[in-house]
Amino acid sequence: MSDILILNGRLIDPANQTDAHRDLLLRGGRVAAVEAPGQLGSVQAAKTIDAAGLIVAPGLVDVHVHLREPGQTYKETITTGTAAAAAGGYTSVVAMPNTVPVNDTVEKLQWMLDDERGSVIKLFAMPAATIGSMGERLTDFEALRRQGAVGFTDDGKPVLEDHIMRAALIAAARAEVPVSQHAEDTRLTGGCSMNAGPMAFRLGLRGMPVEAEARIVERDIQLLREIERSEGLRPHLHVQHVSTARAIHEIQQAKREGLHVTCEIAPHHFALNEEAVGEYNTHAKMNPPLRAEEDRLQMIRALVDGVADCIATDHAPHAVFEKKQEFERAPNGITGLETALGLALRVLHRERGVSLTRIVELMSTTPATIPSLAGRGSLGVGHYADVVVFDATEEWAFRVDDSRSKSRNTPFDGSPMLGKVRYTICEGRIVYQE
Amino acid sequence: MQTVSASASLTSNYAPGSLLSVNQLPVADVSAILSETARVASLAHAERTAILRGRTIALLFYESSTRTRTSFELAAKSLGATTTLVSDKSSSIEKGESLKDTGLTLRALGAECIILRHSSSGAPYVLARETGLPVLNAGDGMHEHPSQALLDLRTILTRLQGAAKAAAVNERSLDGVTVTITGDIFHSRVARSNAMLLPRLGARVLLCGPPRLLPEDALGLGPRIEIERDFDRALVQSQVVMMLRIQKERLSGMELNLADYIGRYQLNGERLLTYAPSALVLHPGPMIRGLEISDDVADGPQSAIEEQVTHGLATRSALLARALNAGSFKGSNK
Numbered sequence: 001m002s003d004i005l006i007l008n009g010r011l012i013d014p015a016n017q018t019d020a021h022r023d024l025l026l027r028g029g030r031v032a033a034v035e036a037p038g039q040l041g042s043v044q045a046a047k048t049i050d051a052a053g054l055i056v057a058p059g060l061v062d063v064h065v066h067l068r069e070p071g072q073t074y075k076e077t078i079t080t081g082t083a084a085a086a087a088g089g090y091t092s093v094v095a096m097p098n099t100v101p102v103n104d105t106v107e108k109l110q111w112m113l114d115d116e117r118g119s120v121i122k123l124f125a126m127p128a129a130t131i132g133s134m135g136e137r138l139t140d141f142e143a144l145r146r147q148g149a150v151g152f153t154d155d156g157k158p159v160l161e162d163h164i165m166r167a168a169l170i171a172a173a174r175a176e177v178p179v180s181q182h183a184e185d186t187r188l189t190g191g192c193s194m195n196a197g198p199m200a201f202r203l204g205l206r207g208m209p210v211e212a213e214a215r216i217v218e219r220d221i222q223l224l225r226e227i228e229r230s231e232g233l234r235p236h237l238h239v240q241h242v243s244t245a246r247a248i249h250e251i252q253q254a255k256r257e258g259l260h261v262t263c264e265i266a267p268h269h270f271a272l273n274e275e276a277v278g279e280y281n282t283h284a285k286m287n288p289p290l291r292a293e294e295d296r297l298q299m300i301r302a303l304v305d306g307v308a309d310c311i312a313t314d315h316a317p318h319a320v321f322e323k324k325q326e327f328e329r330a331p332n333g334i335t336g337l338e339t340a341l342g343l344a345l346r347v348l349h350r351e352r353g354v355s356l357t358r359i360v361e362l363m364s365t366t367p368a369t370i371p372s373l374a375g376r377g378s379l380g381v382g383h384y385a386d387v388v389v390f391d392a393t394e395e396w397a398f399r400v401d402d403s404r405s406k407s408r409n410t411p412f413d414g415s416p417m418l419g420k421v422r423y424t425i426c427e428g429r430i431v432y433q434e
Numbered sequence: 435m436q437t438v439s440a441s442a443s444l445t446s447n448y449a450p451g452s453l454l455s456v457n458q459l460p461v462a463d464v465s466a467i468l469s470e471t472a473r474v475a476s477l478a479h480a481e482r483t484a485i486l487r488g489r490t491i492a493l494l495f496y497e498s499s500t501r502t503r504t505s506f507e508l509a510a511k512s513l514g515a516t517t518t519l520v521s522d523k524s525s526s527i528e529k530g531e532s533l534k535d536t537g538l539t540l541r542a543l544g545a546e547c548i549i550l551r552h553s554s555s556g557a558p559y560v561l562a563r564e565t566g567l568p569v570l571n572a573g574d575g576m577h578e579h580p581s582q583a584l585l586d587l588r589t590i591l592t593r594l595q596g597a598a599k600a601a602a603v604n605e606r607s608l609d610g611v612t613v614t615i616t617g618d619i620f621h622s623r624v625a626r627s628n629a630m631l632l633p634r635l636g637a638r639v640l641l642c643g644p645p646r647l648l649p650e651d652a653l654g655l656g657p658r659i660e661i662e663r664d665f666d667r668a669l670v671q672s673q674v675v676m677m678l679r680i681q682k683e684r685l686s687g688m689e690l691n692l693a694d695y696i697g698r699y700q701l702n703g704e705r706l707l708t709y710a711p712s713a714l715v716l717h718p719g720p721m722i723r724g725l726e727i728s729d730d731v732a733d734g735p736q737s738a739i740e741e742q743v744t745h746g747l748a749t750r751s752a753l754l755a756r757a758l759n760a761g762s763f764k765g766s767n768k
Contacts, residue, residue: 198654202630204555204577204623207651279454280556324534324564326554328575 002046003027004428008037009051009389013058014361015378024056026385029428034381047430051389054422057360058379059091059121059386060341061367063180064155064240064264064312066333067093069117070108071100076317076406079118081337084315084405086120086432088337089421091386092368092376093121093315097128098156104128104139106147113148121426122386124373126151126180129168135160138167145175150371153180155240158216160186166223169235173227178236178262178370183216183247184208184288193328195274195289203280205327208289214246221254221261228259238370239263241314243288245298252307262370264312267336267343268411270299276411282323282330283411286316300347303362304354310367313340317407335405339398341390342417349392350418356392364388385428394420451547451568451757454558456580456631464584464635465603470752470762471588471745472601474513485761486754487514492545494536494561495572496522496552501719501743502572502581506549509750513760518545533557537565547757550574568757570750576621582718583627585749587635589742590674593714608637614668616642616699617678617726619652624718625678626655633658640668643699646690647680665699669709676716677701677726692725702728706736714738 004026011022011034023040025033033040067081078095085093095112097103103112109127117123127144131137133154141152152172158181159165165179172179189208194200196207220237227235242248242263254261268286273296276284284290302308316333323330344363348354368377375384400413424432448454459467474482491510495503503519510517520540522528527536533552540548547568550558555575562569573579591600594611613632619625619641629639633656640662641652653659662668669675680690701715715727715737723729732739755761 196651198651201620201649201651202626202655204575204626280559321532321534324532324560326533326552326560327556328554 004385004425004430005040005043005045005048006051006056006387006389007040007048009054009056011056011379012356012360013379014357014365015058016380019357022056024379024387026387026425026428029385031379031381031383031385034379049389049423053391054389055356055392057388057390058364058368058377059388059424059426060089060363061092061373061377062090062313062315062337062340063094063238063310063367063370065093065095065315065337066098066317067095068317069099070111075319078112078123079120080404080406081315081317082120082123084335084337084403086424086426087404087421088339089341089388089390089424090337091121091388091424091426091431092124092373094124094126094150094371096153096155097126098133102128102133104131104133106140106143109144109147109149120431122376124148124150124371126153126371128152129154129159129179130164133157135164138164138171141171141175145177149177150373151178151180151238153182153240155180155182158182158184158186162219162223165220166227169223169227169237170231170233173233173235177372178238180238180240181216181220182240183213183220185212185215188212188215193285194277195291197274197292199274199277203277210244210246210291213242213244213288214250217247217250221250221259224254224259224261225257234260236260236262241266241269241288241312242302242308243269243291243295243299245295248298248302248307255307262309264310264367265299265303265308266312266314267340268334270296270303271343271347272296272411280327281411282325282327283334283409285327285330285332286314286334287332300352303348304352304358308362310370311340311344311362312367313337317405318409320408323409333409335403335407335410337405338403339410339412339415339417341419341421342396342398343412345392345419346417385425387423387425388421389423390419390421392419394418396420448562449566449568451759451763452562452570453580453753453757454562454569454571455578456583456627461603461605461634464587464631466763467584467749467752467756468588468591468603469601470755471748472597473762474751474755475748482512483514485513486510486758489515489546489758489760490544491515491517491547491549491754492540493517493519493549494540494551495519496527496557497573499551499573501746502551505743505746506570506572506750509747510754512747513751513754515754533560534564537561537567541565541567547754570753570757573623575623576626577623578627579623579718580627581746581750581753582624583631584753585742585746586628586676586716586718587631588745588749589716589738590714592741592745593738594673603635605634606636608632608635611636611674612638612640612672613674613676614640614642614662614672615676615678616665616668616701617647618680619643619648619678621647621681622678628676629655629659640671642668644695666705666709669705669713672710672713674714674716675701675710676718678718679720679722679726696725700726700728701731703730703734706731712736716742718742
């Protein structure tokens, strides 16, 4: 691959405490030089990008995506999903295991990560924590780890049984990866399709109570405490798509206590509240559901003050016919890879004054560290040449018809976005260019 | 607020004449429906059957129903329309056909309006959006039963104020009237439609029932709604009392002590005589005699339960005329 020079941009690289004008040379898939403007004038490169007026940052990292391959390629494929990711500024994504069949063996993991799948960017995977994600028997954490697993999760479902979750946390601690938990006490959410409260009552829909999320988070934190004490291990719990103030409070307490807990917040949980369900809009149906306005505001505070570690999209493509159903029958989830940066910049940066450095930290620096993606999320010399170049000031409206995803299930069609990706470069290759 | 507006409201995507929720009806429209109801009820047979002659109406029923289905069907026929009934038990729905495709099929067969009963809240919105036809919600899950609320309104107005006053309403028509709705509010689409419609005409609504069947979230339905868990205290204040059935099919694991429930919430002769000797008694049916209501009350002089059914026929005739831009609604749809 040929050399790329990125000149005159404002480099925001929180891992190196950099927010300054810098020129970058990408060579051999790595960052070869980061210099003050003008210092790389004599370097000849096959491609030169003039990033004047633009932000240059480490490529975005999403620790929570559903690419639907194998088994549900009518919704998305690894190729289309990662193309959408590239268009959204992402250079690394972590695929969830709830494919058909479930990614729960070394063979399936290898198949998913194989170059033949045609991933446009760097693809990682978290295999299932239990076989078939049935919550009964653990998968082979050690073997899967050796084949590149960056964590374990039964996402879509929680690991409900206490002793299974305890065993998973211990096995993951030994493999030095996190257990990523979909925190939902499904004993409280049977038949539920949106957030519990007056709106669900008015629509005649059964509501998921806040406690369903909070209880599992509390239980898991208690397990961490107990394992640290009795096993001398330090397990890492990653709480997926936190949506309630109650769960944030629990996570904050656990962090103060020194336990190894991280968490993610999805863009829809800081950009929308339950009102978006409107007249049974299935594009506002996801799990966890859109919550009350107080919860939404608490998600924003958590992203600002550091209780929340990262933004993750929970990109969940579904076919049109699946969403054009009765609200209670329609599947959960929305696409998110192409709207995450535009929403973060509009809602967090412009409306709440969150710094660009913090946005990059939430979308690249920290999510790269949660599953320990070595050499990612930073643009220090020697790191992977994973770069996003974006205009942080351009206002635009997302149009679902322009999406690279195979699916169209988004509540953000026509919504205002701030900040436009100009280039996405993964390991020195331009994978998206506006 | 900009940040919480997702895709724009879809309200404009529904054909005029659709009735999915009572909240879609401004008071003037409620009044126009009442007026047409009174007019249709007074017409001679020949005039009535001319209103929808040559028009085709489909009844699409995903849930069992006696009075609503028969009422809509007879209403349509009384206006001269051709009707066809599709139920989930004897159609391609059993083979897995989607609501959208069933709706498109009915449209292709010539249906100009679909009356939908469905166990899933919000299903009529899907059907109305996907077919573009006027859809009448004949009960969707736990959400709404708008035609029931309108016929209840006509029954209340007729009994409390006389037939002459039942042909028009404004925001003050039910000033000074307290309506108690008692029972399984949580699962009741009838309760939701009434609690959202009647206060907009001046009524005060008291909801009554145990917390399991009546969560505090119900107060969010709208203004002039209160919760009074003591049935006797609610009765003393009421001019109208509406009893609801315990919906065993929707309880899904909820446990209920029936003897205790009967003790607290059954409307029986003694209770009615003591606390509300002149109140009007309504029940949307089906009634479970001996549970939420006793025989003597159901069949007694204060009961308007049979009148509700009769008013239902006329009210649904008016809704069909409205849906098909006929009768006094001819040319009035935007």
